[in-house]
Amino acid sequence: MDAIETIMTTRAIRRFTDQPVNDADIETCLKAAQQAPSGGNLQPQQYLVFTEPDRKVELARWYKIAFDRYEASLGAPREFRDDQSRRSWKRTRDASRHLADHLQDSPAIVLFLQAKIPWEPRDEQGPMDIGRLDASVYPAVQNFCVAARSLGLGTALTTVIRVYGDEALEALGVPAGRFEIAALIPVGYPSGNFGIAPRKPAAAVTHWNQWGDRRR
Numbered sequence: 001m002d003a004i005e006t007i008m009t010t011r012a013i014r015r016f017t018d019q020p021v022n023d024a025d026i027e028t029c030l031k032a033a034q035q036a037p038s039g040g041n042l043q044p045q046q047y048l049v050f051t052e053p054d055r056k057v058e059l060a061r062w063y064k065i066a067f068d069r070y071e072a073s074l075g076a077p078r079e080f081r082d083d084q085s086r087r088s089w090k091r092t093r094d095a096s097r098h099l100a101d102h103l104q105d106s107p108a109i110v111l112f113l114q115a116k117i118p119w120e121p122r123d124e125q126g127p128m129d130i131g132r133l134d135a136s137v138y139p140a141v142q143n144f145c146v147a148a149r150s151l152g153l154g155t156a157l158t159t160v161i162r163v164y165g166d167e168a169l170e171a172l173g174v175p176a177g178r179f180e181i182a183a184l185i186p187v188g189y190p191s192g193n194f195g196i197a198p199r200k201p202a203a204a205v206t207h208w209n210q211w212g213d214r215r216r
């Protein structure tokens, strides 16, 4: 696939067919993830791939209670700009609920684990903000998702499991205190179609040479 078309049609896919995903395809996506940039080329992530039903059920249990809590915190829907944004909000809400109820049925689930390491250089003037450590993990996550799209596989970048991240990692036997979950990615063949997701036009949020100079 053309790279731009692949990127443009990579969006959150939360409903999957029963078709299994080849381990080799997941390995290809992980190779793409590994090629992502990271601060100082630190590569602070590890991957946990789940394809066995029992393991997926355990992970899904934590995801569901995290999502239930998050969803309950959201409150009543706000006003919408127009019908299209109302429909888009409803689609996302329903699909997110569906994923929370069916995560264990995803053919594969990949956890991106971020090492818990000090990441704040300092000198005699004090600590320096050089960007957060997770900025070195999410490029890998997106590479994974784009590579999956190029193979016809759907993914969704999710983080809500972080609400119970430590508990989930302990239940899954990950060494205590060494990692946090940067992302949980379900992987499978989409039960719907890929398409270009609604976004603000780039021109509406781009300033050329001077703040406020937009090209529309």
Ligand SMILES: Cc1cc2nc3c(=O)[nH]c(=O)nc-3n(C[C@H](O)[C@H](O)[C@H](O)COP(=O)(O)O)c2cc1C
Pocket (backbone or CB within 6 Å): 010, 011, 012, 013, 014, 092, 095, 096, 099, 156, 157, 158, 159, 160, 161, 197, 198
């Ligand atoms: C940092 C981040 C966290 C997200 N967490 C979740 C999540 O926990 N559960 C979920 O269903 N979707 C999650 N999403 C997916 C977003 O809801 C989705 O990217 C957004 O609605 C746009 O979807 P679209 O590309 O299909 O338009 C997350 C996305 C990002 C970037």
